[in-house]
Amino acid sequence: MSKDDEPSYIDYEAFLDPEFSATSFANTLVLATNNPSDTPLDLSTPLSRVLFDVQEVDTHIDTLTTKSALPLLEHTRDHAESSGRILEEVEGQVASLTESYKTLEKEVIERYQVAEQVRLTAERLCEAVKLGRSVARCLMLGRQLEVRMSELGGVGSAKREDHRAMVRSADTILSLRQLLAASKLGEEGEGLDRVNVVNTLKNELVNPGERSIASRAQQVVKEFSMSSLLSSSGQTSASTFAQTEDTKSRTTSALLTLYLLSPVTTKTTVERFDPTLMLNALQDYLQTQLKSSLASLTRALGQLPTLERTLLEISARCQNIVALQSLLESIKPPPHPLLNTTSSFHTQRSDNFLQPVLNALDTSSLPSYFWRSLASNLSLRVQELMNRGGVSARTLRSNKDRVKDMVRECVNRGSQLPGALSMKGVAVTWEREAAVMVGSIMGQIK
Numbered sequence: 416m417s418k419d420d421e422p423s424y425i426d427y428e429a430f431l432d433p434e435f436s437a438t439s440f441a442n443t444l445v446l447a448t449n450n451p452s453d454t455p456l457d458l459s460t461p462l463s464r465v466l467f468d469v470q471e472v473d474t475h476i477d478t479l480t481t482k483s484a485l486p487l488l489e490h491t492r493d494h495a496e497s498s499g500r501i502l503e504e505v506e507g508q509v510a511s512l513t514e515s516y517k518t519l520e521k522e523v524i525e526r527y528q529v530a531e532q533v534r535l536t537a538e539r540l541c542e543a544v545k546l547g548r549s550v551a552r553c554l555m556l557g558r559q560l561e562v563r564m565s566e567l568g569g570v571g572s573a574k575r576e577d578h579r580a581m582v583r584s585a586d587t588i589l590s591l592r593q594l595l596a597a598s599k600l601g602e603e604g605e606g607l608d609r610v611n612v613v614n615t616l617k618n619e620l621v622n623p624g625e626r627s628i629a630s631r632a633q634q635v636v637k638e639f640s641m642s643s644l645l646s647s648s649g650q651t652s653a654s655t656f657a658q659t660e661d662t663k664s665r666t667t668s669a670l671l672t673l674y675l676l677s678p679v680t681t682k683t684t685v686e687r688f689d690p691t692l693m694l695n696a697l698q699d700y701l702q703t704q705l706k707s708s709l710a711s712l713t714r715a716l717g718q719l720p721t722l723e724r725t726l727l728e729i730s731a732r733c734q735n736i737v738a739l740q741s742l743l744e745s746i747k748p749p750p751h752p753l754l755n756t757t758s759s760f761h762t763q764r765s766d767n768f769l770q771p772v773l774n775a776l777d778t779s780s781l782p783s784y785f786w787r788s789l790a791s792n793l794s795l796r797v798q799e800l801m802n803r804g805g806v807s808a809r810t811l812r813s814n815k816d817r818v819k820d821m822v823r824e825c826v827n828r829g830s831q832l833p834g835a836l837s838m839k840g841v842a843v844t845w846e847r848e849a850a851v852m853v854g855s856i857m858g859q860i861k
Contacts (some may be wrong), residue, residue, distance in 0.1 A: 479655075553591065553616060556587055557616045592753060631670070632696070644734065666857065697743075701781070712726075716856070726822065733829030734833045793856065797860070800859075812860050
């Protein structure tokens with residue numbers, strides 16, 4: 416209350432206290448006007464006190480409003496006028512902002528929406544054009560593969576075999592592999608796996624074509640033969656230079672094809688690349704020669720009249736292996752488009768096809784591997800022959816010196832290059848291999 420207000424007996428501070436409790440106030444008032452031991456309590460006196468206080472407050476409010484009516488009305492009027500002026504100003508600003516927004520919407524937002532549609536359309540058209548170009552390139556490579564495979568000719572074809580078409584076909588297959596593997600976001604082959612014609616091309620042409628070409632190349636390696644120790648009459652003959660060059664050329668094409676078609680992963684580097692198809696084909700060829708030689712020599716040792724012919728055949732097989740080694744040494748690894756060429760194959764891995772083969776077989780030369788492998792498997796066969804006894808064992812025992820000389824001659828003869836490739840005046844001896852072969856037989860004859 417201000418100083419100008421009339422004094423009042425009402426304790427305004429008690430009522431205005433934030434901790435004021437009506438229950439506590441009523442309890443205090445009842446106890447002030449009654450004796451706690453009285454029964455019943457007299458509530459009329461505290462009630463009259465409260466009603467009187469309420470009437471006093473009401474009277475005071477009425478007096479204040481009566482005295483301040485004019486200032487209150489003037490304040491309310493001034494407040495209303497100020498609010499009106501503010502409202503007029505705000506409405507003008509809102510109208511200006513609304514007009515500016517409509518202009519902005521017309522000149523910017525609508526144009527942006529149209530431009531966004533154009534941008535989206537152009538972006539999708541670019542994606543469609545890019546995908547179309549990739550599909551077109553894929554189909555072009557597929558057609559190229561089809562043509563190159565038809566150029567192979569050979570068996571069942573009216574055309575003469577063109578073995579170089581194997582390498583050209585392998586190059587095309589690698590190009591297709593590279594295109595189809597580039598399927599990450601932004602790469603050339605992105606989305607090709609969702610195009611039906613590309614999947615059909617891959618399943619009906621590329622994959623079967625790759626298997627067919629690999630099989631063709633493996634067959635060429637399997638049939639490799641350059642030795643002419645045995646003619647149709649069983650006498651020594653010489654291959655013509657043209658025949659020798661043709662065999663070398665066909666085999667080179669087959670090996671290059673198998674090298675290129677060997678599986679490659681995205682993380683394979685030149686240093687870690689193993690041409691598995693080529694290595695498997697060469698190992699199969701060597702194993703075939705070994706098995707055939709082991710079987711025929713085992714039979715011949717039990718039938719000595721056939722030994723000379725058999726040893727001639729084995730020499731011929733080994734001469735083919737010597738020729739194959741010479742050919743592998745002359746073939747340089749071609750560039751491989753799918754390999755990570757962080758360094759040179761020629762300096763880091765090998766400069767020819769021979770070294771990977773020698774590493775895979777853990778040997779220093781293919782003829783040495785042939786003779787040593789043949790000898791290691793032959794000892795048990797000779798031992799079984801001698802244990803069986805009979806005429807074969809006695810004949811072998813009585814002719815062991817002659818057999819020894821024939822085997823030694825076989826090793827020396829078979830370890831030379833075939834006639835068309837041999838160098839005049841150059842003699843190479845294979846005493847260790849000859850000793851191993853002789854020992855595998857003579858060591859079991861007792």
